[in-house]
């Protein structure tokens with residue numbers, strides 16, 4: 001990708017009807033992006049099917065959901081869950097009787113991790129075991145799924161998987177500093193990426209956040225040809241991240257959260273969609289705005305670009321409804337601070353000389369720097385403190401709005417997608433919201 005390709009028109013088409021099947025490829029969490037698509041699929045009357053990543057026993061063995069967990073998950077999704085564990089990544093996989101990567105990291109210490117070397121031949125074997133486990137389980141999932149779809153119907157596969165941070169003590173401490181550290185606690189993300197530890201983590205991100213999309217497309221080949229030969233169509237979507245255009249002053253400008261080490265996996269995800277597209281498979285990665293979810297909470301400051309969505313709502317003629325969102329946000333702030341103060345603070349942050357070099361699309365994803373981390377995390381912290389309740393934030397309200405907008409945008413565009421990689425910027429998000437609410 002040399003330049004972002006934005007979705008510019010509100011998509012109108014819908015090929016999905018009652019009896020068609022929507023498959024969520026990842027678990028559904030309360031604040032997760034996938035809620036938008038699931039709601040649109042439900043509104044279209046589609047049959048909803050989910051999967052599980054499974055759960056780990058105390059000895060790390062992977063198991064399906066128990067009866068109670070399954071009932072809760074199915075109720076939450078509003079559909080049937082195929083209860084075969086699809087945990088991706090190889091951080092806890094190894095040939096029998098040998099240490100897995102998380103155990104290998106057990107010997108690293110906070111003093112020496114950036115010098116410590118890993119046994120890459122052994123890691124390659126662990127990766128092979130993990131990938132094979134995932135593919136074998138996925139083949140089972142596809143067999144079950146095949147029996148749930150009537151010929152001639154359309155199928156919508158929505159990939160939502162992202163993650164891969166190994167649960168090694170040493171890394172959790174480092175992650176806290178790389179993503180949340182400032183001042184004395186700052187840690188350079190480049191130092192992490194240059195280390196063997198960092199290289200291992202990038203491989204695991206690739207497996208979870210990117211390669212699973214490729215496995216999904218491959219493993220559903222029989223379903224795809226079966227549906228296509230009986231008059232149905234099959235679509236694939238995935239959630240990407242590659243920065244977002246937001247209103248900075250009067251103009252929509254591309255910017256990004258830094259540092260997003262997972263960005264390399266997200267670019268791989270884009271390439272997987274492009275490769276599928278070149279084989280006439282309709283797979284689209286939608287690069288979505290920064291919001292606050294279970295997964296993004298680790299990245300301090302990721303929510304800052306979300307706040308100017310308030311300006312976009314007005315700019316795109318949101319009228320009284322936009323004003324009511326401003327009021328709802330105002331009511332969350334302490335009496336000492338105005339919403340205008342907060343918007344000014346975010347604008348100052350976005351236009352600060354420290355941040356400008358990070359608006360370099362070609363260099364994305366850039367490592368952090370001490371001044372950038374101090375400014376990003378400091379601004380995020382100050383804005384959080386300006387709220388009456390640090391657990392009820394403007395960015396919670398705005399995250400829910402973005403999820404609401406991405407549902408119909410992705411759902412309808414996917415009926416006749418323009419390409420394999422599309423950006424959902426604040427302008428189209430605001431226009432979709434204004435269309436829903438006015």
Ligand SMILES: NC(=O)c1ccc[n+]([C@@H]2O[C@H](COP(=O)([O-])OP(=O)(O)OC[C@H]3O[C@@H](n4cnc5c(N)ncnc54)[C@H](O)[C@@H]3O)[C@@H](O)[C@H]2O)c1
Nearest residue numbers: 026027032033088161162163239240241290291293295296
């Ligand atoms: N939150 C953001 O700001 C943002 C922005 C752009 C794109 N996205 C993308 O949206 C998608 C959904 O994320 P979200 O932010 O809504 O958070 P979320 O926590 O709701 O979703 C994360 C998903 O990843 C799955 N997952 C996690 N670890 C896994 C593993 N080891 N194996 C298999 N699946 C695993 C979970 O089951 C869940 O479906 C992700 O691809 C994410 O990268 C998020």
